Amino acid sequence: MSEYRSEHQGDWQVYLNGQWIPHARAFISVDDRGFVFADGVYEVLKAYGGRPFALERHLHRLERSAEAVRLRLPKSRGEFTQLVAELLSRNHLTGRDAIIYIQVTRGVAPRSHLFPAGVEPTLYLFAKELPPYPEWMFTEGVAVITLPDRRWELCHVKSTGLLYNVLARQEAEDRGAWEAVLIRDGKVTEGSHTNLFAVVDGVLRTHPTGPHILPGITRGVTLEVAAALGIPAEERALTPAELAAAREVFLTGTTIEVLPVTRINGQPVGEGRPGPVTTKLRRAFLESVRWHT
Numbered sequence: 370m371s372e373y374r375s376e377h378q379g380d381w382q383v384y385l386n387g388q389w390i391p392h393a394r395a396f397i398s399v400d401d402r403g404f405v406f407a408d409g410v411y412e413v414l415k416a417y418g419g420r421p422f423a424l425e426r427h428l429h430r431l432e433r434s435a436e437a438v439r440l441r442l443p444k445s446r447g448e449f450t451q452l453v454a455e456l457l458s459r460n461h462l463t464g465r466d467a468i469i470y471i472q473v474t475r476g477v478a479p480r481s482h483l484f485p486a487g488v489e490p491t492l493y494l495f496a497k498e499l500p501p502y503p504e505w506m507f508t509e510g511v512a513v514i515t516l517p518d519r520r521w522e523l524c525h526v527k528s529t530g531l532l533y534n535v536l537a538r539q540e541a542e543d544r545g546a547w548e549a550v551l552i553r554d555g556k557v558t559e560g561s562h563t564n565l566f567a568v569v570d571g572v573l574r575t576h577p578t579g580p581h582i583l584p585g586i587t588r589g590v591t592l593e594v595a596a597a598l599g600i601p602a603e604e605r606a607l608t609p610a611e612l613a614a615a616r617e618v619f620l621t622g623t624t625i626e627v628l629p630v631t632r633i634n635g636q637p638v639g640e641g642r643p644g645p646v647t648t649k650l651r652r653a654f655l656e657s658v659r660w661h662t
């Protein structure tokens with residue numbers, strides 16, 4: 370079942386290349402480079418009670434992603450902000466929790482690896498109501514598996530080229546786990562669609578930013594919240610052995626916020642229950658959201 374839902378399934382409106390149209394009538398060309406080459410970047414953000422959280426940070430990351438792959442964004446930050454507001458209001462999402470998706474591709478052109486000249490980027494936005502995740506995920510924590518990180522060296526770019534992430538997440542699902550945690554060169558990088566934190570010897574640890582992880586917005590806010598709470602933190606990658614021995618492990622992401630991990634490859638993390646640091650950080654993260662939305 371889809372994680373997204375809309376009460377207006379039949380008539381929800383999306384934005385595609387300057388037009389507001391029903392989702393059912395939104396189509397792109399088979400020559401769109403997003404379709405042919407995954408030549409595009411995207412963002413996902415969450416609105417709480419209809420108010421987007423960390424919109425500026427997400428738009429900044431979209432700009433950085435586009436810049437990294439030499440893609441011109443067709444809108445300014447101010448224009449994106451207006452589009453997001455209109456998207457929520459057109460879909461009756463003011464006052465609701467919603468997911469907002471923004472995608473830009475290098476546009477439509479006959480298939481050739483070379484950048485096309487004079488082509489407008491494709492711009493697509495949708496928003497949908499985001500129902501709450503089941504409460505047990507936060508009270509009991511989720512299971513993860515570890516897999517080799519076989520992605521490219523530009524993981525800081527939020528590219529639509531997500532095939533390995535898709536394969537990893539599906540393998541986790543097939544093996545009864547919620548997420549696949551990836552290991553590159555003996556270091557834990559991140560999840561297929563989340564960042565990873567662990568508590569080791571009383572210190573919060575997470576992989577440093579760079580080409581091997583996505584600089585998660587939730588990751589950044591979590592580090593700020595930890596600093597404000599006086600929780601010592603270090604941006605230093607964990608080895609798989611450190612991960613296996615960690616007292617606490619949790620994932621961060623826009624829709625799951627701070628999510629405890631209580632099993633790794635079938636083995637319990639710590640006591641097998643969400644730990645105190647994780648619980649404290651989840652609470653403080655949600656307080657920060659309330660404060661900023």
Ligand SMILES: Cc1ncc(COP(=O)(O)O)c(C=O)c1O
Pocket residue numbers: 413534559560561562563564582583584585586587588621622623624
């Ligand atoms: C690979 C990857 N890492 C981390 C994240 C978490 O990022 P954020 O907190 O900005 O949602 C995502 C989000 O989709 C992701 O795809």
